[in-house]
Amino acid sequence: MADETASDDLPPTANRFAEDNPAVWDAYTDLGRACSEAGPLDDETKRLVKLALAVGSQSEGAVHSHVRRGLDEGLSAEELQHVATLAIPTVGFPKAMAARSWVSDLTDE
DSSP states (O other): OOOHHHHTTSOHHHHHHHHHOHHHHHHHHHHHHHHHHTSSOOHHHHHHHHHHHHHHTTOHHHHHHHHHHHHHTTOOHHHHHHHHHHTHHHHOHHHHHHHHHHHHHHHOO
């Protein structure tokens, strides 16, 4: 398997994919690392941008992932919810409210 420690924290579907396709998973994680290191943004800004992209693409799983990571990295629930609020004029009120509920899934625990 690819990096066993990294996949321990993955959702079941992604974990299974990583186990079944270690070369693809390694290439995917290498791409993510290279993209992260390709520019001047600090880690907090990158996390908020990635959360915003997840909100914009309406990916509940990705929103959960970036909220979980953001909380682990010290971002506040208010900062994470603000990302979803900022989405209102761009993606629309209903989609932004869905994103706020996905953020709340992890911040209201």
